[in-house]
Amino acid sequence: DAGITQSPRHKVTETGTPVTLRCHQTENHRYMYWYRQDPGHGLRLIHYSYGVKDTDKGEVSDGYSVSRSKTEDFLLTLESATSSQTSVYFCAISESVPNYGYTFGSGTRLTVV
């Protein structure tokens, strides 16, 4: 996962608490994405960014917000965590999606109890 780091790697949190996951890249790539992966559902896009302060919703954005104040950082916030948000969260980056696809981070395993 050279050039892309997710933190934390694991987190257990209680229902109703806010949680922020961080994605940090050193590649200066324009595009950044947050996905969640659940058995039977595959990878589902939560939010993505196509530049500093430019973000948009994906297919499962309810209950999540994002911010990108710097090229290198893309934050995902669960505003009030619910058990249905227990999942593995992956960040991905891309310089040019049609040409290079994505590079994924190592993932964050989040458990909401």
Added chain:
Amino acid sequence: QKEVEQNSGPLSVPEGAIASLNCTYSDRGSQSFFWYRQYSGKSPELIMSIYSNGDKEDGRFTAQLNKASQYVSLLIRDSQPSDSATYLCAVYLNTGTASKLTFGTGTRLQVTL
């Protein structure tokens, strides 16, 4: 109809055999196609990309694309136990508003001794 469809498997092949993984997509305008490998508990890793009809070979891997049939496949020759993983097909479609991939749910490959 799902945008990108894969058989979930598991696909079981003996060591040394050819593994054939298939993916169909719904949008004829799709432009770029990617295969990712994901080991259990790890993040997806890009292994092949293909953009035009025909075959593309890289070592033991061959990607095949048939746009008329909306079909992309991945062949793994001389399959090894280390190839046991889930293989994700991803498709890029230029919608003019978002630059992102759409993923299938993956096919689990088991290479048996």
